[in-house]
Amino acid sequence: MDDLDYSAVGMPVRHELRAAHRLIFEHVRAPGNWWTGVQRVAIAAEARRATSCPLCRARKEGLSPSAVSGEHVDTGALPPNVVDVVHRIRTDPGRLSHAWFEGVVAAGLDAPHYVELVAVVTLVTGVDFFCRSLGLASFPLPDPLPGTPSCHLPASARPGTAWVPMIAPEDATGPEADMYPPAPFIPNIVRALSLVPDAVRTLWRSSDAHYLPVAEIGNPAARPAALDRMQTELIAARVSALNECFY
Amino acid sequence: MNGEAISDVGVAHAAELLAFTEAVMRGDDAWVARTRAALRAVLSPEAYVAVAAIIAAFNVVDRVADATGIPLDPMLLGMSADVRDELQLERFASSANTRETP
Numbered sequence: 581m582d583d584l585d586y587s588a589v590g591m592p593v594r595h596e597l598r599a600a601h602r603l604i605f606e607h608v609r610a611p612g613n614w615w616t617g618v619q620r621v622a623i624a625a626e627a628r629r630a631t632s633c634p635l636c637r638a639r640k641e642g643l644s645p646s647a648v649s650g651e652h653v654d655t656g657a658l659p660p661n662v663v664d665v666v667h668r669i670r671t672d673p674g675r676l677s678h679a680w681f682e683g684v685v686a687a688g689l690d691a692p693h694y695v696e697l698v699a700v701v702t703l704v705t706g707v708d709f710f711c712r713s714l715g716l717a718s719f720p721l722p723d724p725l726p727g728t729p730s731c732h733l734p735a736s737a738r739p740g741t742a743w744v745p746m747i748a749p750e751d752a753t754g755p756e757a758d759m760y761p762p763a764p765f766i767p768n769i770v771r772a773l774s775l776v777p778d779a780v781r782t783l784w785r786s787s788d789a790h791y792l793p794v795a796e797i798g799n800p801a802a803r804p805a806a807l808d809r810m811q812t813e814l815i816a817a818r819v820s821a822l823n824e825c826f827y
Numbered sequence: 828m829n830g831e832a833i834s835d836v837g838v839a840h841a842a843e844l845l846a847f848t849e850a851v852m853r854g855d856d857a858w859v860a861r862t863r864a865a866l867r868a869v870l871s872p873e874a875y876v877a878v879a880a881i882i883a884a885f886n887v888v889d890r891v892a893d894a895t896g897i898p899l900d901p902m903l904l905g906m907s908a909d910v911r912d913e914l915q916l917e918r919f920a921s922s923a924n925t926r927e928t929p
Contacts, residue, residue, distance in 0.1 A: 591872040597880055673893040675920050681896060698894045706887035713851045713879035715863065742924075743896030768897035769888050783891065790884035804881065806873035810838045812881055815848050819885035822852045826922040827892035827899055 581605060581722045589714045594805065600789035601710070601719070604703045607782040609722040613732050614693045614776075615700075617724030622657040623666055623697055624704040624721050629655050630667040640672050661687045665694070669701045674824025681743045691744045692733060692775050699779030703786065710790075737775050747774040761788070763795035769827065770794055791816075840869045844878065851882055898925040 584601055586593045608624050611617045630636050633653045639645040645668070654663045665684055668676060684694060708718045736751035749766045752759050752774075759777045760766050761784045773779040784794055791812070796802035803809040820827075838844070847862040854862075867875055891897075916922060 589876070591876065593876055594873070597876070669890055669894045673890045676893050676896075677920065677923065678896055695895070698891060702887045702890040702894070705890060706883040709851065709886045710879050710883035712859070713847075713863075713882050714876065715860070741898050746897075765902070767900050767903065769892055772891050772895040772897045783887070787884055787888070790880040790887075804877050806871060806877045807881070808839065811840070811844060812877075814838050814841060815844055815878060815881045816885045818845055818848045819852060819882055820889050822849065823886065823889040823893070824919045824921065825889035825893055826916050826919040826925060827889070827897060 581609065584719050586716065588716050593714075596789040597710075600786045601707050603782060604707055604786055605719070605722045607778065608700055608704060610725045611727040611729050612696050612700075612776065612778065614696050614729050616729060617727060619658070620696075620700050621721050621724040622655065623662070623700045625655050626658055626663055626666045627670045627701040627704055628708065628718065628721075629653065630670040633667055633671070636667050636671040645672055645675055661689060662697070665689060665697060666701055669698060670705060678743055695744050695773055695775040696779060699773050699776060699783065703779075703782060706786070706790070732777075734775065734777060742768065742772060744772070745775055746771040747777075760784075761794045763793070765798065766794070767797075840866070843869050847878065848882060893921045893924075896924045 581602070584598065584605070586598065608620050609617050610620070612620055615623065630652075635648065635650040635652050638650065639648045642648045652660075652663050652667050654667075658666070661684070668680075681694075685691065689697070704721075710716075711718050732755070734747055734756055736747050736753065736756065737745040738748070738751075739745050746768075747756060747759070748771070749760055756774075756777050759774065759780050760770060770780065770784055773783060787794070790804075791797075792802055792804060800809060804812055807815075843862070843866045847859075847866045850858040850862040866878065870878070
């Protein structure tokens with residue numbers, strides 16, 4: 581994979597962020613548990629396509645997403661039900677519902693495939709927002725790697741309080757022993773993707789670089805580089821309010 | 828925070844931070860450029876890049892949370908009650924993920 585080009589920023593981008601972006605792109609291009617590298621890169625491309633989709637724009641402005649019908653403008657690489665899921669997560673995550681998720685599963689996208697798709701869409705979305713913030717064009721998506729999905733389904737994932745099964749920290753053993761970061765408390769946001777362990781590993785390593793290590797989040801004195809904690813939380817809260825994210 | 832007028836919130840460069848964040852999230856390129864210039868005038872290069880990183884990070888975790896239906900952790904629920912009331916966060920559809928938790 582070619583190096584990501586930050587030269588247009590005109591100032592240094594610290595090593596930890598560069599490494600995190602590279603990690604994300606290496607993660608996306610590789611075959612996963614359930615999707616091939618080709619499919620995963622296609623999902624990432626579809627997430628980008630969603631930002632200019634007229635149906636998504638109309639739904640976002642509508643009183644309810646289900647009140648607006650039509651067809652997505654998409655890349656043509658994925659089935660329609662997958663396209664809809666990708667577009668919804670990318671453009672209107674705040675109005676996703678349990679009923680919607682149940683419909684997604686009923687339409688043929690099982691929870692493991694869904695969780696892996698969520699990971700790809702969200703991680704690439706983050707990198708894209710980083711670029712947009714700094715005035716960079718989005719990095720070209722990487723070429724996919726060959727290979728077949730592992731089909732690894734963690735034995736310790738259990739249905740619980742979320743829409744998808746998750747692995748409790750005390751059950752993260754065997755192949756999942758290193759999945760969670762070293763921290764006294766593992767919040768649900770870190771557990772959310774645990775049906776796909778490599779997604780968890782990529783997510784918290786990325787979060788460490790962009791925000792704070794999980795173990796430090798509860799420490800009011802901890803702060804990311806160059807900003808104070810109040811500034812950090814102000815930005816975070818505003819982003820989440822605009823995304824209409826209760827969590 | 829909820830779109831109301833920004834007064835002194837006791838955070839350094841709050842107005843510039845919020846304006847830039849909103850522009851990146853909602854605005855066109857010209858709006859982003861204007862607010863970026865205002866932000867760069869008051870922040871170091873390192874801090875400006877850190878702002879971008881925070882915006883990126885929370886666009887990830889917000890989507891992970893809302894796409895998986897995770898409830899707010901019980902410990903965090905207790906700690907955040909006042910803030911949630913103040914900001915009227917229950918109005919967000921995703922609050923249902925926490926209300927449904929026994």
